[in-house]
Amino acid sequence: MLLVHAKGGPPLGHVLSRTAAKAEVHLLALSALPPAVAGSAQRLCASVVTPADAHRSDLVSLIAARAEAVGADAVLTFSEYAVVAVAEACEALGLAGAGSASALARDKRLMRRTWQRHGLPQPEFRPVGTEADLHAAARSLPGPLLLKAAWSAGSTAHQIIRSPHEVPAAWARSCDVMAESAQLGYAELHVAEADADYVVEQIVTGTASDWFDEPGWGDYVSVEGVVANGAFHPVCLSGRMPTVEPFTERASITPALLARDAQDRIVDLARRAVDALGLRDCGTHTEIKLGADGSMWLIETAARFGGAMTVPQIEEVFGLDLVGMLVDHLIGHPVAWPEQVLTPAQARGAAGSLVVLAVDGRGRAWPVRKVWDFRTVSADITLSRGSRLSVIGESSLADGSVVPVYDPAAGANTMAALCLLSAADARTVLRDFETLVEALPRVLPAAQPEEVSA
Numbered sequence: 001m002l003l004v005h006a007k008g009g010p011p012l013g014h015v016l017s018r019t020a021a022k023a024e025v026h027l028l029a030l031s032a033l034p035p036a037v038a039g040s041a042q043r044l045c046a047s048v049v050t051p052a053d054a055h056r057s058d059l060v061s062l063i064a065a066r067a068e069a070v071g072a073d074a075v076l077t078f079s080e081y082a083v084v085a086v087a088e089a090c091e092a093l094g095l096a097g098a099g100s101a102s103a104l105a106r107d108k109r110l111m112r113r114t115w116q117r118h119g120l121p122q123p124e125f126r127p128v129g130t131e132a133d134l135h136a137a138a139r140s141l142p143g144p145l146l147l148k149a150a151w152s153a154g155s156t157a158h159q160i161i162r163s164p165h166e167v168p169a170a171w172a173r174s175c176d177v178m179a180e181s182a183q184l185g186y187a188e189l190h191v192a193e194a195d196a197d198y199v200v201e202q203i204v205t206g207t208a209s210d211w212f213d214e215p216g217w218g219d220y221v222s223v224e225g226v227v228a229n230g231a232f233h234p235v236c237l238s239g240r241m242p243t244v245e246p247f248t249e250r251a252s253i254t255p256a257l258l259a260r261d262a263q264d265r266i267v268d269l270a271r272r273a274v275d276a277l278g279l280r281d282c283g284t285h286t287e288i289k290l291g292a293d294g295s296m297w298l299i300e301t302a303a304r305f306g307g308a309m310t311v312p313q314i315e316e317v318f319g320l321d322l323v324g325m326l327v328d329h330l331i332g333h334p335v336a337w338p339e340q341v342l343t344p345a346q347a348r349g350a351a352g353s354l355v356v357l358a359v360d361g362r363g364r365a366w367p368v369r370k371v372w373d374f375r376t377v378s379a380d381i382t383l384s385r386g387s388r389l390s391v392i393g394e395s396s397l398a399d400g401s402v403v404p405v406y407d408p409a410a411g412a413n414t415m416a417a418l419c420l421l422s423a424a425d426a427r428t429v430l431r432d433f434e435t436l437v438e439a440l441p442r443v444l445p446a447a448q449p450e451e452v453s454a
Contacts, residue, residue, distance in 0.1 A: 001327060002072040003045075004063060004086050006030040007185045008153055009078035009304065010311040010323070011394050013037045018323035019076070020044040023331055026070040028063065030082060031185050034394035046070070059190045063089035074330035078283075078323075080106070080153040083303050085190035087282075096330045098227075098303040099280035105303035106188075108150045108199045111277070115298055118276040121269070122298040125201035131171040137200045138164045146246065147171070149178050150197035151188040153307070155248040155411030156181050160203070174198065177409045184413060207292040208242075211262055216430050218242045220299060221256045223270035223286045224306055224314060226322070226337060227279045228329050233337040234267045235322065236314060238306065239426065241433060244363045248411045251433050252306070253352035254313040255344045257426045266296065267341050273298050283326060285310070309353035309392065309420050316351045316422060318342050350426040354433050356396075356417040358406045361437045369452050370403045370444040372396070372416045380443040383432045387423040402447045 001023040005012060012034060019025050027045045041048055047070065051062060063085060067075050074095055077086040083098065084106050090097025104110045109127040116122070126137035127150070138145060138161060147170050149157040157177040159170035178195040181187055188194035206219025218240035225234040239256030243249055258266070270286040283305035289297040305311050311322050320338070329335045358366045374391040383389060396417035397403070403416040419436070423429045 001331065002026050002028060002063070002067045002070060002075045004028045004030060004075065004077040004079070004082050005033070006077065006079035006082040006189060008080050009307050010309070011392055013040060013394060014312050015078055015323055016041060016044050018321055019327050022324050022327040023073070026066070026072065028066050030189060036393040059085040060088045060092065064092050067093055067095075073332070074327070076327065076330060078304055080302060080304060080307070081187060081189045084188075087303070088190070096281040098282035099278065101278040101280075102282075102303050104277045105279060105301050106151060107197065108148060108300060109197065111300060112199060112201070114276055115273060118272070120272055120276060120298055121296055123201040123204050125199055128198045128200050129196060131168060134167050134171050134198070134200060135164065138167050141200065141202050144203045145200050146203050147174055147198060147200045149174060149195065150199050151191065151194040152178065152181070154186065154413070155243075155246070156186060156413060157409060158246045158248075158411060159409060160246045161200070173409050180410070181413060186413065204289055204297050205291060206289050208290060210292050210294070211258060211290045212239075213257070214427065216241065216434060217257075219291075220287055220289045221258070221266060222252070222306060222310075223267055223284075223288065223341075224310060225270070225274070225284045225286070226326060227274060227282055227284055228335065228337060230280050232271050232274045232284070234270060234341040235320065235338055236318060236342040237263055237266065238310060238313070241430065244357055244359055244406070244408075246408055248357065248408070249355060250357065250437070251352055251354045252308060252310060252313070253426050253429050253433075254310070254317050254350060255342070255347045255426055257344055260343060263341065263343060265294070269296055269298065270301075273301050277301060277303075279303050281330060283322065308355070308395070308418060309351075312420065313351040313353065317347045317349060319348065344426065349422060349424055350429045351420065351422045352426075352429040352433060354419045354421065354436060355412060355415045356403070356419065356440065357415055358403050358441075360441065361434060365406060366403075366441040368441070369405070369447040370441060371447050371451065372401050372403050373399045373445060374417065375399065376443055376445065377436070377440065381436060381439045383421075383435060384423060384428045387421060387428060387432050390420050392418040392420060402451050403444070
């Protein structure tokens, strides 16, 4: 197995251990390995190669050449930014992969056009490539509007436009954020000038209360699944806490506490969305907005598993090693995918991941700059009996680091840490996350002036 590593996706440590249990792993590192994983990568992998920048101009050829050099039976990535390049390399090599339609699950403009042709429910939208395009879209679409970078991930470069006079500032800020993200390594690796492509869409009104029995849930869910030999296999649904403005994700919780009929209707829409894209062999992650009276809108589908801790959450709650199962499938071994989507009744407890952002439960900025210190968090915040909280080191700042100021346009780029919580049920995870969000600015140490200026 040639595993192509880049920023984003599930933690590399989790991916490596599950992949190495199924196949000999050769790692092609397009991004620097997290320090916490570098040692284990050398132990688990038959080879680790980090190509020079000069060799990345033709990423598909680079991946294909490395796959041939190691005799790879399959090539896989879990990063949004490398999905298209890996899919095209697999096509060139004649190996199983997402297929030639992979760009439809990456470029939000192509995705929305495809769903529009299939008559699937989604917000009204317009592709935009210039500020003039955005002005024209703002005149033709009912507001408020959301400007998105077509190839971004993690809510990066999202800008809410409430009136036409906000267009110039929104356009300039989104372009700046995409440039900043590229410097951090959070950018499309294969498509030239992808940072110039945007889509603007109408903001639809979500209504969580029509779908969930208790308050605190966000108004959208994700359907986690896989496509094997062109057939979509839904695995489970993950719920959310409400996003932080504009639409930055704060927490994902597995399973989502939905009634069976509601879950079935959501899965049916996800199936139609994935089928319309024509994917072949890959993980999928489909986000769906929930509205009043049973209405739904497609947000997006990715040709890879959900990022952050989605995959580890599923393994803990449902006992499914999705990474290992996909590896088995790609190298030609039989895999018993779930016959139907798994429900909360089949869950063994619940798990959730929390993105630590410097905002309270209402989305207001912390009044004082703080220093991240997980030892303080675990010692001073009381959670429900039996709940277990851990921090994902490779996705978090080191203890003693100043927590970044939350930037709405930069989204998850301004996170301080990623925490995993396991509990008896999804309600408990949700309540404990609410406790954490409110307690963090109270218990974390204040940053000193010299730390902030540094």
